[in-house]
Structures are given as structure tokens and as C-alpha cells.
Amino acid sequence: xxxxxxxxxxxRSLPRTLVPSSRHQALCWRRNASDQASSKxxxxxxxxxxxxxxxxxxxxxxxxxxxQPIERSRARKTQLPRSRYQFRSPKYxxxxxxxxxxxxxxDPSSRLYVPGPFSLPRVEQTxxxxxxxxxxxxxxxxxxxxxxxxxxxxxLRSWDDSSPYHxxxxxxxxxxxxxxxxxxxxxxxxxxxxxxxITLHSYVKQAAWEHSGWLHVAGxxxxxxxxxxxETFKSKTSVAQWHISPGRDTVAVKAELRGENxxxxxxxxxxxxMPRIKDWEGIKGSSGDSSGNITFGLESEDMALFxxxxxxxxMYPPKMIPGCHxxxxxxxxxxxxxxxxxxxxxxxxxxxLVN
Amino acid sequence: MRPLxxxxxxxxxxxxxxxxxxxxxxxxxxxxxxxxxxxSPTTAAAISSARTxxxxxxxxxxKEANKGNQKITLIRYFLYHPLTPRPLRFSRTRYLRHWTIHxxxxxxxxxxxxxxxxxxQRQWQAMQSACEELRVGAGDGGKLFRxxxxxxxxxxxxxxxxxxxxxxxxxxxxxxxxxWKRS
Numbered sequence: 001x002x003x004x005x006x007x008x009x010x011x012r013s014l015p016r017t018l019v020p021s022s023r024h025q026a027l028c029w030r031r032n033a034s035d036q037a038s039s040k041x042x043x044x045x046x047x048x049x050x051x052x053x054x055x056x057x058x059x060x061x062x063x064x065x066x067x068q069p070i071e072r073s074r075a076r077k078t079q080l081p082r083s084r085y086q087f088r089s090p091k092y093x094x095x096x097x098x099x100x101x102x103x104x105x106x107d108p109s110s111r112l113y114v115p116g117p118f119s120l121p122r123v124e125q126t127x128x129x130x131x132x133x134x135x136x137x138x139x140x141x142x143x144x145x146x147x148x149x150x151x152x153x154x155x156l157r158s159w160d161d162s163s164p165y166h167x168x169x170x171x172x173x174x175x176x177x178x179x180x181x182x183x184x185x186x187x188x189x190x191x192x193x194x195x196x197x198i199t200l201h202s203y204v205k206q207a208a209w210e211h212s213g214w215l216h217v218a219g220x221x222x223x224x225x226x227x228x229x230x231e232t233f234k235s236k237t238s239v240a241q242w243h244i245s246p247g248r249d250t251v252a253v254k255a256e257l258r259g260e261n262x263x264x265x266x267x268x269x270x271x272x273x274m275p276r277i278k279d280w281e282g283i284k285g286s287s288g289d290s291s292g293n294i295t296f297g298l299e300s301e302d303m304a305l306f307x308x309x310x311x312x313x314x315m316y317p318p319k320m321i322p323g324c325h326x327x328x329x330x331x332x333x334x335x336x337x338x339x340x341x342x343x344x345x346x347x348x349x350x351x352x353l354v355n
Numbered sequence: 356m357r358p359l360x361x362x363x364x365x366x367x368x369x370x371x372x373x374x375x376x377x378x379x380x381x382x383x384x385x386x387x388x389x390x391x392x393x394x395s396p397t398t399a400a401a402i403s404s405a406r407t408x409x410x411x412x413x414x415x416x417x418k419e420a421n422k423g424n425q426k427i428t429l430i431r432y433f434l435y436h437p438l439t440p441r442p443l444r445f446s447r448t449r450y451l452r453h454w455t456i457h458x459x460x461x462x463x464x465x466x467x468x469x470x471x472x473x474x475x476q477r478q479w480q481a482m483q484s485a486c487e488e489l490r491v492g493a494g495d496g497g498k499l500f501r502x503x504x505x506x507x508x509x510x511x512x513x514x515x516x517x518x519x520x521x522x523x524x525x526x527x528x529x530x531x532x533x534x535w536k537r538s
Binding site for chain 2: 080087106108109113122123125126128129130132133134136137138139140141142144145188189190192211213216217219220223267270271315316317320336339340343344345346347348349353355
């Protein structure tokens with residue numbers, strides 16, 4: 001093809017420019033009496049440069065003479081692998097007993113290898129430099145040396161042996177319901193809450209009873225704002241009004257953001273989108289799953305405020321940009337800690353805060 | 356083999372995909388044209404017959420009716436793009452170079468992380484010793500210490516919204532552009 005040939009020609013012609021010419025290209029130090037003093041005199045910048053090249057060798061002649069790569073490679077009993085790397089990672093990991101397993105994802109020959117990170121996001125820098133230590137200070141509780149917290153009753157209660165049927169039963173669940181909530185350890189320097197991942201999820205009901213274009217547009221929009229390839233999901237529940245039946249209709253797209261992608265997305269959300277949402281007071285204080293993950297929703301008009309969609313608004317068919325649910329997963333184990341972290345990073349909350 | 360469109364050829368060149376192995380994919384102009392033709396077969400014949408006499412793109416002559424469909428077609432085209440880069444393959448020396456840089460970068464990151472953790476630990480221990488001093492050595496029977504440990508409303512008031520501002524290179528001297536008008 002023409003396009004690939006040009007690159008081959010380019011590769012062939014490039015070294016030609018790098019060939020040392022016969023003309024001596026050192027600095028010209030000689031100055032005639034007729035010249036201006038400033039024209040030929042070496043400037044201050046040039047005098048800083050070393051006069052010798054760093055490419056000249058300092059090895060002695062006998063070392064150079066004794067360097068025989070071809071002889072050495074012939075003397076080897078087993079040859080090294082070929083220089084041109086031939087390894088192809090297997091597509092599937094068949095378990096620890098399989099002789100041929102894919103390399104770890106940090107290996108560039110792996111199929112999962114993603115280069116990067118290529119930037120240091122502002123959210124991460126802010127968190128490192130200010131937010132972490134401020135949360136640490138705000139939530140510090142002093143215990144005098146030698147202090148031992150009183151022992152709490154076990155969360156899973158044992159049965160009183162009033163009945164012979166209690167023997168060998170599993171322990172009773174906690175008081176006030178069967179949910180065993182996460183434990184909250186006091187916040188110290190090693191468990192300051194931080195952002196772990198962000199999930200974008202969009203349920204497009206029209207994808208079931210209209211055409212699949214709704215799902216494709218939603219996937220494209222989510223991909224554009226998140227920089228992550230989306231996954232699609234089928235409905236698990238049946239919704240009679242929308243003609244959705246479980247396991248048949250693909251109705252949702254999801255993207256999971258981690259690391260650099262997550263920080264950039266969060267920065268855009270806090271800096272650009274949230275201040276411009278009309279009549280929005282903040283995330284509802286009752287939001288959260290009581291284990292440190294806060295969810296809120298964006299309408300389709302608000303999705304259009306993301307800069308990636310805003311600059312290319314005409315690419316999407318009118319009225320087909322989806323809304324989405326955004327879940328901010330934090331490493332906090334309670335909602336109040338998660339809210340503390342998010343408010344320090346600039347997310348507003350409104351209403352009664354429910355934990 | 357049918358030649359690829361120049362866009363695809365250049366993409367294949369960038370990603371180093373041998374074009375002979377690439378499954379043939381219709382060019383973008385043909386996709387959109389066919390989508391239009393299938394939607395209205397009566398006018399499509401007229402367009403194709405008139406096309407030889409006109410320099411106008413066939414797409415430009417379309418009515419507004421198919422705009423939405425056309426956008427969806429384009430989105431589908433780019434959403435399911437088969438040209439993905441193959442895994443990197445390095446020669447031995449280049450692989451070693453990559454490995455060295457990778458290990459050095461991991462080491463650097465681990466050092467940074469450790470430095471941050473140690474800094475937080477140092478701050479926490481400084482707070483602890485200061486509070487202990489306040490509790491025992493201030494000479495007021497620990498009254499100041501008890502005042503300082505009151506945490507009422509910490510989880511209710513949260514951080515003020517003015518605090519939650521991502522760091523920038525520096526605050527602007529003005530702070531607000533008073534001359535700005537919606538244009």
C-alpha cells in the first residue's frame with residue numbers, strides 16, 4: 001500500500017541524514033581582525049558545553065580487540081533467543097498447571113498491557129498535598145497512652161440454650177436486621193478514605209422497544225466522557241410498561257474508571273459540570289449504600305455539559321444523549337467518611353445527611 | 356483485494372497492521388450512502404444517475420429527514436472499529452530497555468508512596484504528642500484538651516464548599532473577570 005511504503009522510504013532515508021559528513025563541523029574559534037567581536041566569539045551558552053563528545057570511548061585498545069561478539073555467540077552451548085521478539089501471549093489463562101500462561105499485565109507483550117500513566121491529575125495532587133492530611137487532622141481522636149477501648153459484644157450473637165434445637169445452629173444475626181455492616185475503624189494515618197473507582201451506568205429503556213441505536217449512542221457518549229470501553233448489560237428485571245423482559249433485552253451500558261481515568265473524570269465533574277447544572281443543590285444527603293459508596297444521577301442535559309460532548313454535540317442525534325448514574329466508590333467504610341472526603345474534594349451535599 | 360480508504364490505510368499504517376490480514380471493511384462514504392439508499396430507494400436511483408453530472412456530494416443533497424439515522428450510522432461505524440493495535444513486540448535490547456524503565460518507574464512510585472505514608476504518620480504522631488502535652492503538661496487540669504477534642508458537627512457541616520477547590524498553578528491576581536459578558 002502507498003501509505004506503508006512511504007514509511008519504509010522514510011526509514012530508509014533517515015539514516016542518510018545522520019551519516020557523519022567529511023566536513024569538519026567543530027566550532028570555529030578563529031576570528032579575523034575585521035570581524036565584530038560578538039559575531040565570532042563563543043557565546044556564554046556555548047562555552048558551557050563540553051568540548052569533547054560523550055560518544056568517544058575511553059576503553060583501552062586491548063579491551064576493544066578482545067571484544068568478539070560473533071566468536072562468543074558461537075562458543076555458547078545454547079543460543080540466545082532471536083533478537084526479533086517472537087513471543088505471542090496466549091489469549092486465555094488456563095490456570096497455574098498449564099505450561100503456557102500469559103505474562104503479567106505489566107509486561108508489554110501481554111494482551112492486557114496498558115502503557116501509562118502519562119499525567120499527574122490535579123485531583124490526585126490535591127488529595128496528596130492537602131486533603132489527606134486535613135481529613136486526618138479533622139478526624140483525629142486522642143487516646144492517652146495505655147488506653148484500651150472497652151470490649152464490645154460480639155456482632156453475631158450466640159443462641160441461649162433454652163431449646164434443644166439451638167444446638168449446632170449458626171450464630172444469630174446482628175440486632176435490628178440481618179445486615180452485617182462493615183466495621184468502621186478509627187481514622188488514622190493508614191486508613192484515610194480515598195477515591196477507589198467510579199462507575200458510570202446508563203439504563204436506556206428505549207433500546208428495548210425502539211432500535212439499538214439508543215444503546216450505541218449511549219455507549220459512545222459514556223465512552224467519550226470516561227475514556228473507558230463500555231460494557232453492555234441485559235435487563236435483569238421485567239418492566240411491563242417498557243416491554244422489557246429479563247435476559248432478552250440489552251438495555252444498559254457501564255464503564256468502570258480507575259486510576260488516571262478516574263481522577264481526570266472526577267476533576268471534570270467537579271470543576272466543569274457540577275457548577276453548571278441548572279437548579280442543582282448537590283447530591284442528596286440520603287444517598288449512599290452505607291458502606292462508603294455515594295451514587296447520584298445526571299440528566300441528559302447535564303451530560304451535555306461534559307467538555308467531550310459539548311465540543312462535539314452535533315455528533316449525537318438530538319434527544320438521544322443518555323442520562324447516567326455515577327457511583328463514587330471510596331475506601332471509607334461508612335457514608336459519613338465518604339461524604340467527608342467528597343466534600344473536601346468539592347462535591348456539594350444537600351438535605352438531611354443520612355448514614 | 357479491494358483497496359482500503361485512505362483513512363483506514365493510514366490507521367493500519369499507524370497501528371502496524373498488515374493490511375492483507377485486515378478483514379475488509381466498507382469505506383465510510385459507502386456506508387452512509389448505502390444507509391441513505393436503503394431508506395429511500397426511489398430517490399436513490401435518481402441520485403446515482405445524476406451523480407456523474409454533479410460535483411456535489413450525494414450526502415449534501417439529502418433532506419433533513421435522515422440526519423438522525425445518519426448520525427447513528429456514523430456512531431456505529433466508529434464504535435465497532437476493528438483496527439485495534441496488536442500487542443507490542445520488542446527486540447531483545449529494546450525489551451530490556453523497557454523492563455529497566457518499568458522497574459525504575461515502579462521503584463520511584465513506591466518511594467513516593469512510602470514518602471507520603473511516612474509524612475502522614477509523622478503528622479499523626481506530632482498531633483498525638485501535642486495532644487498528650489496539652490492533656491498532661493498544660494497545667495489547667497486538661498480543660499483545653501477537653502475543649503479541643505469536641506467534635507460536634509464535624510460530620511454534619513462537612514468541609515465548606517470554598518475549601519473544595521482543586522489546586523491550580525496559582526490563584527489569579529484578580530480572581531474574577533468583571534469585564535466578561537455573555538457574547
